[in-house]
Amino acid sequence: MIGIIDCGGANLKSLTYALERIKLKYRISKVWSDLSNSRALILPGVSAAGNVMSNIRKLALDDRIRDFNKPVLGICVGMQVLYEHSDEENKTCLGLIPGVVKKFSNPKLAIPHMGWNMVNFLTSEFEDCSGHFYFANSYHAPIDTYSLGYSEYGERFSAFVKQNNFYGVQFHPEKSSKLGEKFLTKFFEMA
Amino acid sequence: MLTKRIIPCLDVKKGQVVKGIKFRNHKIIGDPVELAKKYSDENADELVFYDIYSSVEDKSVSASWIENIAKNINIPFCVAGGITSREKASEILNSGADKISINTPALENPTLITNLAETFGSQCIVVGIDSFFNGTDYVVYAKTGSETTRYMTGMKTVDWLREAQDRGAGEVVLNCMNQDGVRKGYDIEQLNSIRDQCKVPLIASGGAGCISSFIDVFSKCSVDGALAASVFHNDTVKIEDLKQRLSENKIPVRI
Numbered sequence: 386m387i388g389i390i391d392c393g394g395a396n397l398k399s400l401t402y403a404l405e406r407i408k409l410k411y412r413i414s415k416v417w418s419d420l421s422n423s424r425a426l427i428l429p430g431v432s433a434a435g436n437v438m439s440n441i442r443k444l445a446l447d448d449r450i451r452d453f454n455k456p457v458l459g460i461c462v463g464m465q466v467l468y469e470h471s472d473e474e475n476k477t478c479l480g481l482i483p484g485v486v487k488k489f490s491n492p493k494l495a496i497p498h499m500g501w502n503m504v505n506f507l508t509s510e511f512e513d514c515s516g517h518f519y520f521a522n523s524y525h526a527p528i529d530t531y532s533l534g535y536s537e538y539g540e541r542f543s544a545f546v547k548q549n550n551f552y553g554v555q556f557h558p559e560k561s562s563k564l565g566e567k568f569l570t571k572f573f574e575m576a
Numbered sequence: 577m578l579t580k581r582i583i584p585c586l587d588v589k590k591g592q593v594v595k596g597i598k599f600r601n602h603k604i605i606g607d608p609v610e611l612a613k614k615y616s617d618e619n620a621d622e623l624v625f626y627d628i629y630s631s632v633e634d635k636s637v638s639a640s641w642i643e644n645i646a647k648n649i650n651i652p653f654c655v656a657g658g659i660t661s662r663e664k665a666s667e668i669l670n671s672g673a674d675k676i677s678i679n680t681p682a683l684e685n686p687t688l689i690t691n692l693a694e695t696f697g698s699q700c701i702v703v704g705i706d707s708f709f710n711g712t713d714y715v716v717y718a719k720t721g722s723e724t725t726r727y728m729t730g731m732k733t734v735d736w737l738r739e740a741q742d743r744g745a746g747e748v749v750l751n752c753m754n755q756d757g758v759r760k761g762y763d764i765e766q767l768n769s770i771r772d773q774c775k776v777p778l779i780a781s782g783g784a785g786c787i788s789s790f791i792d793v794f795s796k797c798s799v800d801g802a803l804a805a806s807v808f809h810n811d812t813v814k815i816e817d818l819k820q821r822l823s824e825n826k827i828p829v830r831i
Contacts, residue, residue, distance in 0.1 A: 396700075398672035402647050432697045495777045495800060497699045497746050501621055501830040502578045517579060517830040519652055521674075521699040521746075538578055560652045560674060562616070 387573065388423030389413040390450070392440040393432065400429055400460070403559035407570050417449045425455055425576040430462025434486070434524070435474035437466050447479060456576040457551050464546065464553025465524055473524050482531050482548040486524050491539030497523045504544045504556060506534040511545070511571060516564045518544070518556035525555065579828045580794050581621040581801030582815060583779065584808045586611055588657070589628045591641060595806050602628070605809050609644045615808065616649040618815040621830060623649070624677065624749075624803060626704075627657025628721040646672025654702055657721075660685070665692050669700065677702035677749065680718045683729055683736070686743060693744025698776075703745040707733040707766065708753040714766055717753060734770055741776055748774055749803060751781040759785030762793040762802065771798055779803050787813055787821050794827045 387404065389397065391413050404411050411427075414420050428450070430437050441447050450457060459467045466478040471486040478486075489496055501517040511534065518536075525542035528535055534545030536555070546553045552572070558565035586593045586608055593611050594602040605611075612623055625645070642655055655668050656677035665676050676696075682689050682703055693701045706717045714733035719725040729736075737748060750770065752763035762780045771778060777800035780793050784804035790813075793802050807813040819829045 396669050396672065396674065398643070398646050398670065399674060402672060403650065405647075406650065495775060497776070498578065499699065499747060499777045500578050500581050500800060520578075521652075523699070557652075560650065562619075562650050566650060 386423050387411045388420035388426045390420065390426060390428050390441075390446065391415040392428070392430075392437050392444065392446070397429060399557070400427065400559045403566065403569060407566050409569075409573055415444050415446075417444075417446060421449070421453075423455070425573060426450070426453060426457045428457060428459040428463035428466070430460055430464070430466065432462065433473055434462055434465050434471040434478065435476050437462050438476050438478055441466070441479070450479065451481065454550055456572075458572060458576075459551070459553040460559070461522060461555060461557060464555055465526065467546075467548075467551050467553050468526060471524060481551045482526075482546060482553070484527055484529060484531070486526050488524050489538060489540075494539045497521055498525075498538045501561075502536045502538065502544075502556075504534050504536050506545060508533045508545075510575065511568070514564060514568045514571065518554075518558065518561040518565060518568075520556045522555055526553070577828045578800075579621070579830045580799075580822065581779070582790070582818060582829070583622045583624055583801050583803040584611075584615045584620050584815075585624040585626060585781070585803050585805045587626050587628050587805060588641075593809070594628070595809055608641055609648055611809070612645045612649050612653070615815065616651045619819060619830065620651065620808075620815055621801070622651060623653040625653065625655050625657075626677070627655070640671075642668060642671040642673055656702075656704060660688070662691055662695055665696065669696060675700045675702050675747070677704045679704035679706065679720075682740065683716065683718045683731075686739060689740055689743035689745055693746070698744045698746035701745055702747045702749060703740040704749045704751060704781075705733060705736060705740070706751045706753055709763075709766065714769070720751075720753065733766075734773055737770055737773055741774065745776060747777045747779065747800075749779040749781050752783060755783030756781075758783065759789075759807065761785060761789040762797075764793060764796045767793070767797045767799055777801070784813070787818050790818055790822060791825050791827070794822065795825065
């Protein structure tokens with residue numbers, strides 16, 4: 386069973402339908418006792434880092450997520466809140482991955498960064514997933530030792546990151562056609 | 577590199593996909609879920625469902641067909657038509673739509689854009705603008721789903737574009753009405769005239785007639801995507817061929 390942390394923000398349906406299409410079982414909850422036995426957790430993120438963080442804190446899930454020792458996959462804003470800090474509303478985040486999430490700064494580029502962008506995976510396990518994934522983000526995480534995949538929009542940024550058992554994807558695998566389904570299948574086989 | 581998006585638009589009326597010429601004489605062309613699946617299988621980048629009936633008759637889209645689409649396709653899609661409140665927007669997004677697009681309701685109540693952007697995030701709030709060249713200026717029309725309801729707002733397109741983004745629109749679809757349904761190509765002059773004012777992604781709409789319409793719009797204007805309906809529905813343009821040709825013309829696309 387994969388646990389989906391319901392920390393507000395609409396559109397968990399895109400995610401659950403994607404998991405159904407690749408035949409993975411899941412449970413959505415905001416209550417830790419429903420999620421604690423999951424073989425992996427997904428921290429979805431639509432809306433803003435501030436919203437997601439305050440909901441996580443309100444539900445007293447921050448320490449629970451920190452102490453979880455099986456894979457956790459943050460998606461989009463769900464990935465950004467794994468970092469120490471997000472410049473979006475100047476929020477302190479979970480601090481599971483060192484670094485700061487910043488806004489795209491090239492004034493010539495439309496913000497949000499929206500659409501299909503090339504992701505190059507730097508890890509052999511996911512190398513054959515390199516290709517176009519769907520993004521919808523205004524903020525991004527830096528390239529550093531935690532980067533397992535990158536993309537480019539005026540500058541290079543992290544598209545796939547890992548620190549210990551905490552993983553994040555800046556793109557939306559649940560909306561990224563067959564390649565997204567391949568990524569999710571692979572991730573949860575590994576998890 | 578971020579690729580240019582090809583976006584088939586499905587005009588939905590009473591649960592069926594329709595197409596009219598210059599917004600008139602709507603003809604039924606198929607079932608929304610079937611067409612959605614066909615286009616996502618053909619590598620469309622995104623889909624837009626525009627519920628004409630909702631907007632004109634003040635009725636809103638039903639959540640059940642949206643859920644059916646979300647179950648069956650694995651690319652993002654946007655729903656437009658008759659979204660007048662946060663509650664309605666929430667219902668549609670919770671049914672599995674990735675974005676909502678608002679047009680007339682935003683003109684009638686601009687704070688709706690602000691409310692929706694604050695609640696759901698700018699990335700899922702698209703503002704559609706129906707723009708008409710009256711010989712002197714580009715001006716905004718409302719309620720364009722039917723000829724009997726449509727009216728000129730008295731606002732210039734560029735002013736409304738600025739206000740919509742200031743209020744939190746995360747994307748703008750500019751529908752150039754003089755061009756719509758007549759397949760003579762996108763209104764590149766108009767798109768270029770507002771591109772600099774538009775800080776969010778800009779989607780061209782209205783006028784696609786053949787593959788060269790798309791090559792033209794992407795090579796002559798820095799739009800982020802191109803939306804079209806009839807050329808896809810009547811198979812004049814096959815998305816796979818289109819993307820191949822765009823790629824040959826050095827326009828970045830997802831193949």
